[in-house]
Each structure stands twice: as C-alpha cells, then as structure tokens.
Amino acid sequence: MQNLFKKIYQFISNKNRLKIEILQWIAIALFGFCLSLAINFLSPILAQSSPSSLIQQGVQLLQQGRAEAALEVWQQAEVIYRKNNDRIGEIRSKVNQAQALTSLGFYRRSCDTVLQAFGKNLQCDRLTENDLKNVLPRFNTSNTNLNFQGLQSLGNGLRVLGKLALSRKVLEASFPLVNYQNIEGQLLLNLGNTILSQAQGIANFRLRGKAERQAIIQGLSDYEKAVTVSDEELIKIQATINHLSLLLELNRQWQKNYGDNWLQPYVQFQIDTLPQIIQILNKINPSPNSIQATIKLAEILIDFEK
Template sequence: MQNLFKKIYQFISNKNRLKIEILKWIAIALFGFCFSLGINFLSPILAQSSPSSLIQQGVQLLQQGRAEAALEVWQQAEVIYRKNNDRIGEIRSQVNQAQALTSLGFYRRSCDTVLQAFNNDLQCERLTESDLKNVLPRFNTSNTNLNFQGLQSLGNGLRVLGKLALSQRVLEASFPLVTSQNIEGRLLLNLGNTILSQAQGIANFKLRGKAERKAIIQGLSYYEKAVNISDEELIKIQATINHLSLLLELNRQRQNNSGDNWLQPHVQFQIDTLPQIIDILNKINPSPNSIQATIKFAEILMNFEQINAKSTVAQLQTNFAELTLPNTINEQFLNQAIQQAKIIHNSRLEAYAIGTQGKFYQNIGKLENALNLTNQALAIAQKISASDIAYQLQEQLGDIFLQQENSSEALLAYKSAFNTLQVLRRNLVALNRDIQFDFRANIEPLYRKLVALLLQPELGSTQPKLSYIKAAQKVIESLQLAELDNFFQNACVNAEDINIDEIDKNAAVIYPILLDNQLSVILKLPGTDNFRYASVSDKNFAAQFQETLFNLRVNITTIRGINKVKLP
C-alpha cells in the first residue's frame, strides 16, 4: 500500500495540473474501494489504534449491521490488550466478539467464546448442571460489571442453544452482581426471555399443572418488573413487547381458552403500558435493537385478529382498537423501521422490515404492493447473503402467487425457498431458537406447501407428473430429516443419500404426508422410477384426523395407566 502511494506521488510530481486532478479522483476512489472491501485493508492502521478506541469502533460497526467488521476490530483489540497484559480488557473484547458472532448467526461459537473468556475450557453444547459448579465461580474478575455482562451473554447463549434450564440458572446467578435498577431491569428482561422460549418450545402448550402456570406467571412478572424499575427506554420497549408476545403465545398454543382468568392482571398491565410504549417507539433514537422491537411489535399487531374472542387476552383487541387504528399504526411503524434501518446502514434489518411490510400488505389484500415489497426485500437479503431471511421471503412470494392463483410461479418460489432452506438445514440447530421453537409454525409448512403443489394432478389426469412425484418424495425425505434435527437439536451432518435398492432390491417404501384436508401417500416400489400415488381428501379431513389421533393418544395413556395398576 505504501509503495502504491509512493508511485502515485512520483507520478504527480512529473505531470501537469490536469493529471493531478485526475489522480485526486483516483485516490478518492481507491479509498472508497478499500472501505467497501471492509476492515481487512485497514488492519495495519487498526493495529496502531488504542484498544479502547477499537472497542468503540466495533460498537459503531455493529450498530450499522457490519458484524463481521466489528468482530475483526474486537479481535485486534484483544491482541493489543493481551500484549499489554490487560486481562480485563482482553475479556471485555472477547465478550464483545461473542455479540458479533451472535449477529452473524454463529450461536455455538458465540456461547463458547464467553466460556473461554472466563477460563472455562468447555463447550456450551455439552454443558451440564454439574458443570455450573465450576463454571460460575470463574466469573469473578475485579470488574463487577464485566462479570455481569459475561453471565448475561452466557445465559442468553445457552437460551439460544435450547439449554433453557441452564440459561435460567446462569441468569439467576447474576442477581448478586446487580448494581443498579437499570442493570436489574436488563437481567429481568433476559430471564423473561428464557421463560418465553420455554413457552414457545412446548408443542400444543397446556397449563395442566400448577408448576407450568407458576413458571408463566414468573416470566410475565419478570417483564413487568423490568418495565417498572428501569429508566432505559429500550428495556421498557423490549420487556413490554415480549410480555405481549408471551400472552399471545399462550393464547395461540392453548386449544381451550376457558379458565384463563388468572391472566387478567397481566392483560391489564398491557392495557396500562402499551400507550406509553407506542409513544417511546415514536421518539427513540434508532438502534438495531429498537428497530427489531418495532418490527416485532408490527408482527404482533398483524396476529391480533387470531386472538380467541372468548379468552381474557381478547380484551387487548378491544383496547387497542379504541387506542388507534391497528392497520394505520402498523404501516406507520413499518415505514419507520425501514427508514431507521437505512439511517444506520443496516441492510439486514432493512430487508427484514421491508419483507414484513410486504406481509402486512398481503394480509390486507394489496397483493401487487406485497409482491413488489417482498421482491425488494429478497434482493437485499440475497445481496448480503442473509439466507435465513431469504428463504422466508421466497416462501412469502409463493404464498402471494397462490393468492393470485398463479400456481406455476408459486411452485418456483417454494422450490427456491426449499433449496435455500436445504443450505441452512445443516445449521438449523445453530439458528436462532425462535426459529427452532416455531419449527411447526414457520418451517414445516414450507415443505407441505411445496409437496401439495408438486402432487397436483396433471391437466386431464388424476395423477401428478412422474418427475413431480419423485421431487415430492425428496421433499418428504428432507422434511423427515429436518424433523429429526429439530427433535434432537442436532443436525444430522453425516446424513447421506442412499438408494433403498442398494440396501434391499425388493424393498418398497411408503411416504405418507398430511396436507390441508388431504392425506397423500407415495409408494416407491422396487426398480427405477416405479412409483404409485394416492390421496384421500375431505373438507374436514384434517380436523377428523387430529381428533382420531387425540383419541388414540388418550386410549394409549389409559392402557398404560391400567397396566401400572397392581392387582391383589
């Protein structure tokens, strides 16, 4: 780099004024090019910076959504702190690196980084209850705030990896380190988030016992206390919105919403607090966390119509309708989130916000607007390689095309989403736990939508194309593998495609899949391309199937109970 500028200087000294002007523009373009390439070109300069200034630079980069650049800056700071024998600074830089790794989606590596920063030679994925006896005492540097920050990062990391009981234990161990109400508010917010994750992680959640109800009440109470004691606007926003999300999660997952009067004080908290939060959201300075909260709030508002009218939570619908027009404020918040994401140059949040706005227009029937916005968001997501956002936008495109009765374009969109998700599948367990916990709601339907379109009969026939039957077979196999990954929380990275004929030439394989009001079955017989397909459908088929399945489970439970009875 120095030789390059030396040659430019020599060249300037021998040329006329016009060429000097040209070279000035070349120099500007060169610096712009270096900046666009990221921080790697600037590493020698960073090495000469003070580590504290590097910490601040990393914070600014992360605010802009440039997590990779922030990570490298903090790595540079760590090296300098280590050379200076500054152990506190070294740990701080490593804890900051964990934040950047989380933003990049490297959740295991992020969690492990926090452990190793405090001299724990362990991996979060294998951490057990007994390990905490040795792990927790190591968060004992002379800097109390750093110890607290480390425990929060570890607790949040364990939550993301699905170790919810350990997450709660680690976060609760932070209480003795609380030095202010704002710090306590942050701790209570994180504890509430762990309990929210527990609620999201239970399929068909039912409050069957006092223990479950007590846990939910505790989570709601954590959020409420965080709002009441903290002066930080962002904590108030996040705690209120997550509190609302937990209430709606309970409403969504419980099939029978009667007998939920115990939620009344928590619903009243929302009624009293929400107007204040809306006012804060309109005024707060933009940051990645505040923009995420704004988008999340808009998403929650889009789901308000799904609240069971007989539930206690339904009071929120009435109150919010009186407070403002839901569609108007939703559009306002999404426009605000898009503009703020642009202001802080965060392309990931921009794609997320524009995509959510596309979903909003889809919900209210403005399909052309929805299509344009979703395509716009997808282009941004693909440009920054945000595959976890891209597959959802591709699926959203498929949904919009279906609403427009354009099956061919819908099929192409679902195929693209499926292919993107296949790339992500091996990292499914490393994805944010919000995605994993909502596997049945957010990921599984994509497979079923694609299979449903592939198995549409050809024109003038009762059977799909053979090539489509084969493609549907592959999708069903991928769904089964993804279900195993999600169940065991461990991606089957060593899974290999093996033709069944190589194992048993006379074997037949049955591929059943439940679609909307339809049971479809693919039969793979011995030989090449030897498939059979059949389906059973009825407008009430799905409900009847679920009722039969429920009765079967009841009978199995009853039989097990009888078998446990000891006869005299």
C-alpha cells in the same frame, strides 16, 4: 598582499561558517516543527490503536448495525490486551466479540467465546449441570460489571441453543452482581425471554401443574419489572413487546384448555403500557434493535388478528 588575502579568506570562512550555523539552526527548527506536526497528526491515530479506544470504536460500530466490523475491531483489541498481559481487557474484548457474533447469527460461536473468555475450554451445546457448577465460579474477576455482562451473554447463548434450564440458572446467578437499575432491567428482560422460550416450547400440550403456571407468572412479572426499573427506552420496548408475546401465547392455551381468566391483571399492564411504547417507537432514533422490535410488534398484532 598576503595579508589582504588572509583577511579575505578569513572573511569568507567566517561568512561560510555563519551560513552553516544559520542552516544548522534552520534545520533544527524545521526538524522540531516537523516532529511537532507529526506528533499532532499521529496522536489521534495512535489513540485509535489503543485497545480501550478500539473497544469504544467497536461499541459504536455495533450500535450502527456493523457487527462484522465491530467483531474485527474487538479481535484487534484482544491481541493488544494479550500482548500487554491485561487479562481483564482480554476478557472484555471476548465478551464484546460474543455480542457481535450473536448479532451475526453465530450463536454457538458466541456462547463458546464467553466460556473461553473466562477460562473454560468447553462447548455450550455439550454443557451440563455438573459443568455449570465449575463454570459459574469463574465469573469472579475484579470487574463486577464484566462478570455480569459475561453471565448475560452466556445465559442468552444457552437459551438460543435450547438449553433453557441452564440459561435460567446462569441468569439467576447474575442477581448478586446487580448494582444499578438499568442492568437489573437487562437481567429481568433476559430472564423473561428464557421463560418465553420455555412457554413456546410447551405450547402444544396442556399445562398440567402449578409449577408451570408459577414459572409463567414469574416471566410476566420479570418483564413488567424490567419496564419499571429501567431508564433505557430499548429495554422498556423489548420487555413490553415480549410480555405481550408471552401473554397472547398463554392466553390461547389457557382459554382453550381451562377457560379461566387468571391472566387479566397482565392484560391490564398492556392496556396501560403498550400505547406509551408505541409512541416511543415512533420517536426513537432508528437502530437495528428498534427496527427489529417494531417488526416483532407488527407480527404479534397480525397474528393476534388472525
């Protein structure tokens, strides 16, 4: 009898042990499955949290006109880059933040952000020519495109703040960094915009010398070359429309004060180019920049009729 009980006990024990082993294997299998599922589920989220993905996410948000959201994303990227001691990434995130701040109308903050990105704790509205001599050598990271974009943001910021001479010097310092046609078009557009701002500032009095005329010719030429060299539709649109704005502003002044017709070659550029630009505007996918360009063209044409 005792032997029988022992056999039964052994049988039960072996069976329980088998069940335990089976349960252990099931638990291990379930754990592996859950871990695999978690990795597959979380990997896109983790990827979105990487600073490079945040940079791209911010670019998309800015293109959609969501500048405030883009700014927040780029600020998050900056924090991560700083923790990782990635100086280039930190600068890139700050330069991008400057673009978002410009879109939001915070021009002074935008300009100051660029200066801080490249290691100068200065303020744009107090920047002098002597300061600029110390600032420009700072745009010398190993990333040439980042140096270029930083100078563009700084030059544009100085223009909006009314520091037009400094804006022009900063933008002209970008020429050695040009490595392909589209960014040359961007640079020429920005230079033309600075000269347009100068022309609007002096439009209320007679232009006396050859220097002023030469500067204006340079601005018109910059716009025309931007249209020629760039493949980006938006650069072509903005350059053509701003060329027209500068042309009409100057035509009023010179026809009134001098009566000559030296602007005629630049009028021909508009005759040849503006119809194509209007066609592009009608076809291009709407974006904040294209809508702004359309409004500006309408305002110019209304003003011209008046």
